[in-house]
Structure formats: C-alpha cells, structure tokens
Amino acid sequence: MGGDKSDVLQGTLDLMVLKTLESMGPLHGYGIARRIEQVSGNSLSLNQGTIYPALLRLLQRGWIKAEWGLSETNRRAKFYTLTKIGRKQMEQETENWERIAGTMARFLAQSN
C-alpha cells in the first residue's frame, strides 16, 4: 500500500485484467497480478489481493469465466479466460479509454 504510488481506478483495473487475459490467454490470479505489475513497470502498486474482487466483478458480468487447472508448478489454481462478450466489451472499453486519454492529453498539452 505504497502511499506515493497512484491508486488504481476500478474501471482501469478491469480493463487491465481484460487486456492481460487477451494477450496472455488463460491465466490464474497470481499470474494476472504479476503481469499487471510488470507491464506497468511498478509505476502503480496494487495489493495483489485487489485483483480478486475485480475478477469476481468481471465473472458476475459474464465477461470472463473461470476453471480449475494446474499451474506451471503443478499447483491446483483457478484459471480465468476471456469470454466472447468480454472480448467485445474490452474493445469498447479500450476505445473509450483511448478517447478519454487523448482528450486528457490534448487538454493538458494546451494548458501548459
């Protein structure tokens, strides 16, 4: 819970999870958390545990599904996969996000 690192918005975390699953294929919770940490270059810190409520939320919406499987260490773990709806939603969310990010970037550039 590093105070100097930015908190992650809920929707952002969802999108990160979806994107991770899209690029990596089926993955367990730990894998997803680690992947997000790596990609973000440790610029944002989230307790790895926060990933689970986010996963539950996505499960409830039907955007991802879960199955028990075996990890690379032969440990029984729950693996998450993107569903068809999830893929569509992710594309839409990505578009939204890019638009907002673009707007924000222009806005910030102009006020400099």
Next chain:
Amino acid sequence: MDRIRTLLSRFAALFGKKKLDADLDEELRAHIDLAIHENLKRGMSPSEARTAALRDFGGVTQIMETYRLRRGVPFLQQMTRNVRFAFRQLRKSPGFTITSVLTLALGIGAVTSVFSVVNAVLLKPLAFRDSDRLVVMREAMEEPGSERSVEPDNYLHYLRLKKETGTLADAAIFMQRGMSVSTPGDHPRIVGSVVTSPNIFRVLGVQPMLGRDFVDADAAKGAPNVVLLNYEGWQAFFGGDPKVIGQALRVGGDPAIVIGVLPPGMRFPRIELAPNIAVGPPLETMMYAPLTPSEWDLTADTGNFNYAAIARLKAGVTVEQASAELETLQNAYTVSARLPIHLGIALAPLASDVTSGISGALWLMFAAVGGVLLIACVNLANLQLARAVSAERETAVRAALGASKGQLVMARLTESLMLALVGGVAGAALAFIGVQLLLVLAPSNLPRLNEIEVSLPVLLFAVTLSLAAALVFGILPALRSLDVHPQAALQANSSRTVNSREGSRTRSVLVAGQVACTVVLLIVTLLVLRSFSRMLRQDRGFDSSHVTVAQVDLFSPEFADKLPNVSAVKLAFTDRSLTALQQLPGVQSVTVTSAMPLTGETWVDELKRPDHPLPEAQRPLINLRWINQDYLAVMQIPLVAGRNLTAADRANPYVALISERTAREAFPGENPIGRKISDIVPDDVHSVTVIGVVADTRINGLKDTAAMVYIPYWAYTPWTLSFLVRSSQASDALIPEMRQALWAIDPQVAIPSLRSMDEQLSDSVSTERFQVVVLTSFGAAALLLALLGVYGVMAYSVSLRQQEFGVRIALGSGKAALMRLVLRQAAYPVILGAGAGLMLAFVLLRWVRSLLYETPVLDPLAIGGSLLLLLAAAALAAVLPARRAALTDPMRALRTE
C-alpha cells in the same frame, strides 16, 4: 444486461455458500503458494519468501470480506440472520408467539373477510365498459312549498331528453319485474326480467356471447317475441345448450324466441324506481325482453312515472354538467308544455346508486372491524414492549459491538414482521371461512352479493394489512432499542433499573388508546342493538304468528290480458283457491291480498277525492291492496270506525277500507266514512266509497306504518296475489299442502314464494340483523381484547414491582393499601381512555345516525351501558394482578434481590 447478470449471479451465490468459501480459500492459497514459489526462485529464504508474498497480497481477511460482500446480497444475508435470530427468540417463548399469531390471524381474517364484502359491493367497478360514465337517471318534481321529490321516469320525457341532450351519449329506459317463464311440461318459474328499450346493452357496453343483440325493430309493434338470456338463465332453462339460439321459451304463457345469451359475469344491477319505491322481491335478473311502448307510454305526459333509466355520459362530461343540462331541458319543457307539475332531473352514478342503501352499514362494519384489529395490535405492541425491555441487555451488547441504529431497529422489527406475516397468512386462510360465514348472514338483497369472494386484490390487501399491523405494533418497541445506553444497560444487574418510568408511561398511553377505541365500538354496538330491538318490539299492528303466505303469479295463457273474460278468470281462480285453502286441515281462516307483506311500498297511487280536488303534487300517496272480508281477521287488525267488508259487498264491490294514517293524511279533521275516492280502480270508471277505518300496520316494513287503501278483489283482481292462511298446523307441514292445493286448481300459475309469515318478517330485517350480529361480535371481541390488554399491562407491571411490594409489606403496608395502589395505577389509563373514547364518540356518532331507527345517537342507555361494561371489564382485569401484588411474600421478594 450486465446488471441483471450480476444480480442473478449474486443471488445464485446465496446458495452453496460453503463450497464457494472453500473455493475462494483454495484460490487465495494457490496465489500465495505461487508467489512463495517465485520468491524462492529469486533466492529468498523460505520465511522471507512467505512474508514477502503475504505483504504483496495485502490483507487477506479484508480481501475475503470484500469478496464475500460482493458475491452475495448483503441486505438479504442480514435479513436472513435477523429472521433466524427472531425465529429462535420466538421459539423460546411459545406462549407469546401463539397468542400473537392467533390474535393477528383472527384480526386479519376478520378485517379481510369484511374487506372482501366491501371490495365486491362498494369498490370493484361494475363489469360494464367505462362503468364510471354510467348514471341512473330519474325525474324530479318540484312544487312551491313542498319538498323536491325524486320520481321514476316517464317514457315521453325519456324520449325527449334523449333527443335534446348534448351531454349524454345514449340512454336506455326499462322496467325490472318478475316474469313467469316455463319450459314445456314444467310449472312456471318467476324469473327476474328486464323489459327494456333495445339499446340497453349498447349503453352498458356488453355484447352477447351467443347470438345477437336486440335491434330497434325488436321493439316495434307486432314484432315477434324475442328474449335474451343471462348466462345463468341459459344454464337454468337450457342447461347451457350451445344450440339455444332460435329455441322458444314460454314467457307469461306466450312463446318467445331466444336470440342471444349474455356472457357470464354480466349481472344487471337492481335499480330502485325511486327512493321509497322498491323494485319488488329480490330476483336475480335472468332474462331481457324488448320494451314496446304502449299507447299510454307515448301520450301520457304527467302520469306514467313507471320506468327506470340508465344513461351513458359522453366522454369528459361530469355528472354535474349533465345534471345541469338536463335540469335546464326539463325546466324549459315544463314552461313550454304548460305542465301542471314542475319537472327536474336526478342523476346518480350507477355504482353508488346500486349500493346507496347499504354502503353506510358496510363502511361502519369495516370501521368496526378495523377498530378491533387496532385494539389487537395495541395488545401486541404492549407485549412486544415488555419483551423489548427484557431484551435490552442483548440490544446493548449489539450496540456496544458496533451495530448501526438501522440494524438494531431491524433486528427487533423482524420479529414483529415475522409474527405479522404468519398471522397474515393464517388470517387470509381464515378469511375464506369468514367470507362464507358473512355470506350466510348477509341479507339476500345485498347488492352484488354473488360477486363476493376472496380475490387477488383481497389477498393483497391482507398482506399489506399484516405489514401495516407489524409496523403498528412493532415500531414502538423497535424504536425503543435506540434509547438503550449500552453502558447503563450492561451495568444494571436486574430488570428493575432498566424498566424506566418512560416505558410504563408508553404502555399506559397504549392502554388508554385501546380503551378509547373500545368505548366507541361499544357505544356504536349498543346503539345499533337498541335500534334493532326497538324496531322488532314496537307494535306492528298485525300478528304474523301461525300465518303462512303463498305468493301466486297468474301469468299463464288463460290469464293473458288480451282475453275479454280475463277478469272473470282471475276472480274465479281466486275464489276457488280461497275455498281450497280453507279446507286444508287445521286452517282457521284464509284471506288474500295483492302484495307480499313486508316487501316495501307497492302499488303506490295518488288518492283523488272528487269532493276535494288537490293539485297533483299535493295529493297524498297511498298503497293500494286488493283483499277480502277475512283480511282483518287473519292479520288481526282492529277495525277503528265504520264497518268491515262483508260477503254481501260482492254485489256492489266498489267500497274501501282505509288505514288511520290514510284517514289523517287524506281526510284531515273530517269523517272519512261515506266519502268517495276516484280513479283508483284500474277500470277508470268506478269511484269507491269508504266504509271503514282500520288500525295502522307496518305491513310494508317494520320501520314505518303505511297509508293503505283496501278494496275487495271482487272489484278488480290483480295478476299477483298473496294467500294468507292462519292455521294451527306448523308452516312446514302446511306449505306442501298449500302448493298442492293451488297447483290442483291451475298447474300453470307460478308460486314464487311460499313461507311462514314469521320467516318473511325475519327476512325483511335481514340487513339490520346482519349489521347487529356482525357489530355485536366485533364489540364483544373489542371488549375481550381490551380486558386482556389491561390485564397484560397490569400483570407485567406487578411482576416487575414484586421487590417494591415486598419492601412495602415489610415496612408495614396493608394488603388493602397495596391493592388500592395497583388499582389506582390501572384506573388512570382506563378512565383517561374512557373519557377520550366518549369525546371521540361524540365526533364520530353523527355518521351512525342515519343507520339508526328511532334511536337518538346520544341514547343514555347505550352510552352509560358501554361505560359500565368497559369499567366492569377493566376492574376485572385489574383485580387479579392487584391481588397478586397484595399476596407478595416479602421474604421471597427481598431474597431474590
């Protein structure tokens, strides 16, 4: 879509919680294991690896809690916990639980039963299209100096109004009457019928289920006889035969073709012709025939007020607007046609007109039963308050552990809600029985009687009612839990300190409220009882015991009024019937009259005196009856002046007896004997001479005496006769013999009613009796509940003060003093409540006035009696706890400290 999916998945998660928890546990453990594994690979020591993994994960417990909250429905889970807790609490005190559930079940059952009657009779719209646009149209008459009176409709006036109006979409005129109907080979039955202008179903918005509607040509002169049947009539006469169209029935002896059948649920409302003119015996309408206007209908402009009419307002037109317009039309016509009378109009919405006679009584019943439920709820509130006090520790612990105010209130309210729901379900079940009971008691002329049932709206009402009841009796105890100070409550070591003055004050106020309600209910009950007993016990002017009455309708072909000798045929039938009935065993005397006794005003006519002409509106109205010389003997009516009819009058039958009231109203200050009355015999030729005055009777209804004119049936024999037989034999034995004797003379006459006069009398007050029986049982229930309420509160208070009483006795207080102490404590709320109840009664009683018969609302006996009853009940309820207080054993009371 996402929301719905989320919600479904949340609800799904309510089940199989254990497995889901195990899953989550396993998943998180896998996470930590994987992290440790990776850390180890990075070269950490096992304990370092574990610490780092847990640190990176964050608070495992918090995450699990967040996860669980998101997974299920927290509100529902909280509820489940509350329900489980409440269930355990209730199981711990079965006495309380059973008492509460039973009280609620009975209360809710009673209210729901009465509501199903109120709903069917008063609230449910009539089953016609846009029934709120239907109005009953009657004419009004005004005469300077006298009151405006409401009259039935005149056919000509109806035609003119229908043509000139701009506010009515359409209007139908009709006559409701009994008609003799038979299928071949059977004795005829008298069936409720509507003889109507052919547009009636277009006005009502009803279409036949089979066959066709009336068309205007059906009412044309010389058109073939056709009828439409109700669903019930179709079942009764044709057993529901789908090929009924085109078949014939004998109606009044003549064949009539069935052209259509109306759908089930189509019930024709009973429309009173005018406020004081009944439509005859309550017959369910089964048949409709087109009304062909007679010559008289098309010419009479001042008399012939014989019809009822239903009109449909144009969309958006109010009853007031239509009234104003029609009133103007009537006034204008009065002037332009130079009528000797002044015409007006009286419109009433159909739904309220149909129930105008009963709505007051029904609402009163509903209010009374609501009062009983309220009193029951107060009892339960008191019990719950007592329980809340003993549960204060429990509440304090919860509050100390951080339960929110909402959770505290909900925890206590859940118990009340559970009781109310169980009570409500049981009550709804009881309502099915209650409705049957009410139907048995209900007077048969109650409008829309056959629509009364426990329907879906009624059940919804029961559910709402139980929730409301739970709030009423549960909210006070629940809110009290907010006042619990955890520290004080937890430190206190006995219930004595917690039982604050405030709590006992709340309970006293509740008892006072309960007593007030009970006083009002008791006063109303006693008033209605007094009114009913006055009605039954006053002098009726006739003796109904040992009299059996047979109503006979002459509607077979040999009595058809087209026949030239029909008068002679009717007369012969009457003569032969009287002779035959006289010969039955045990018969003392036999007579005939033209109207069934105790069925309201019938054959109402104006009394015209050739020697003293009066303007039409000032002529006294009388009831005309066709009798013979034995009428006074059978009915035991004394002759006051002049002479009775004799057999010798048969030669010159144009003589009349009048009642004292007729003498007063038509011959004020004169001797009526020997005076003439004109235009009263339907032959329009003969005047009759008054030969005697007889005592007044309440023959049309027990509420009032009637102005009567009696003429021998030798002058004119009507088509409807009632034979009265005075016999030493019981009615039950006599009835089949009478039926046999009458049908032996003519098997084609109808006998719609054959019963003892006592039964007829008892039926004539069935509405009042219904009201009395129902109100008395509610009053008794209220009194019992109030008694229990006072007892409960006093007993509880005494049990809490045992130690105090022990100390008092130890200090030398006498038993009598202790009893006084307790009784005084009980007296406050009771006396306060009784006072409040009296004041409330003075405000509310004016709505009861119209329901009472010759009984002032401030009847001292009713008011004094109610107060006495209540005080006696309260004293009884307080004495037992007071005795227990006085018998406190000081040693034991002090030792328990």
